[in-house]
Amino acid sequence: MHKFGTVALVGPPNAGKSTLMNRYLGQKVAIVSPRPQTTRNRISGILTTDDAQVVFLDTPGIHQLRGKMNRFLLESAWNALAGCDAVVVLVDAALYAAKPSLLKKELKPLAGPVAEAGRPVLVAVNKIDRVKDKPTMLPVMAALGELWPEAEFIPVSALRGKGTEELLARILDIIPEGPPMFPEDQISTAPVRFMAAEIIREKLFYSLRQELPYSTAVEIEAWDETSRPGLALVNAVIYTAQKNHKGMIIGKQGANLKRIGSEARKEIAELLGGKVHLELWVKVRSGWTEDPGFLRAMGLGE
Ligand SMILES: Nc1nc2c(ncn2[C@@H]2O[C@H](COP(=O)(O)OP(=O)(O)OP(=O)(O)O)[C@@H](O)[C@H]2O)c(=O)[nH]1
Ligand SMILES: [Mg+2]
Known part of the structure; x- marks a missing residue:
């Protein structure tokens, strides 16, 4: 059974x-x-x-x-x-x-x-x-x-x-009887790109104080595993809803963003089982948390 x-x-x-x-x-x-x-x-x-x-x-x-x-x-x-x-x-x-x-x-x-x-x-x-x-x-x-x-x-x-x-x-x-619906080595239906964006978002939660993480979203802009064999080239954008948050995310001389990037890169590399080059950008997009089109583009909502 x-x-x-x-x-x-x-x-x-x-x-x-x-x-x-x-x-x-x-x-x-x-x-x-x-x-x-x-x-x-x-x-x-x-x-x-x-x-x-x-x-x-x-x-x-x-x-x-x-x-x-x-x-x-x-x-x-x-x-x-x-x-x-x-x-x-x-x-x-x-x-x-x-x-x-x-x-x-x-x-x-x-x-x-x-x-x-x-x-x-x-x-x-x-x-x-x-x-x-x-x-x-x-x-x-x-x-x-x-x-x-x-x-x-x-x-x-x-x-x-x-x-x-x-x-x-x-x-x-x-749970009822039934045959498996997924291959035994599949762990989620979420694409790896989504998981990579989530890993970056998690690092934001740990590195930003107060309400900051709540107004940030992460989008993978480029994902290239073919140009350089054995190396995944990943570009991601961190969106923030407030202009004054951009500097806080980047930190003094870029130190905060650098740390977020290096922690996320390690974990994404583990996920992919290979080397990763990760570039992070911070962009201000005011009011994104109230923008249905953008929320859907971020995979939020149905
Ligand atoms: N001490 C203790 N901490 C726990 C336990 N389970 C979860 N936590 C901690 O609780 C915090 C929240 O855990 P999450 O798994 O992110 O909780 P969640 O329900 O998914 O939260 P949301 O995604 O915000 O809805 C983390 O710091 C966890 O380490 C537990 O059994 N004992
Ligand atoms: Mg949760």
Whole structure:
């Protein structure tokens, strides 16, 4: 018997959705950062075992912020619920154990749409490694039970790999029988160019302070693997919505951009399994987060 199924990973920003998917795949397919709203697209991750294939759909965190880009992000998260075989809701248990009032505020907007999807729901109660005082979990579990009375609750640490095998076993129980849909060595449906742009965006998240990463987008302008055998020539543009951010991204004497470039280059080279020459440019494009055409060109929205 062979199983095949699609599993949507949904939850508030920063809950650990991308971390969990990467753990199952054993490599970084979705970028991760300590800051909320890192993921902007629905990203597939394909796990192939001897007798099953699971397509995970990592999604942007569900939040209540306004603006066109945020609306596009939400759309792409909600659309993952349509047609999936199971929903895994990820929640940051450590956050809610410390700040119980946040739980309903963050999770209420999710409860309705997740229930309406009519799929089996597994709630991954994540970041348990950070809960020191275990009794603080009791009200968290009670509140989660009220939000999803039909769901199963599995405490996990996506970061440390605790409980994640148990969660996977439940996923494999739930998904239907079916043949694999992807070759066994395929890890995502995302093109490598997209993954390279994401790697650059991840480095921006780590190197820029405050709100800066939220108004940046990355586009691969040129990708040439044929002119120089064994060397991929990649040109990428970092767009920023504000003029005064350009200098901050570039840094003193270009130091910041240089560091972003060198970190990203190493990782893109790993992804391709070969050498990479990466050139980064910074361009100001004011108002891009409100420009539907540009958002779509960046692969955001449906
Ligand atoms: N301590 C701890 N940290 C975790 C765990 N899982 C994820 N994190 C951290 O939480 C942060 C957010 O993780 P992500 O995987 O980017 O979260 P996300 O849900 O994909 O976030 P968005 O893409 O913004 O919606 C990162 O710093 C992770 O290292 C966990 O089990 N324990
Ligand atoms: Mg993410």
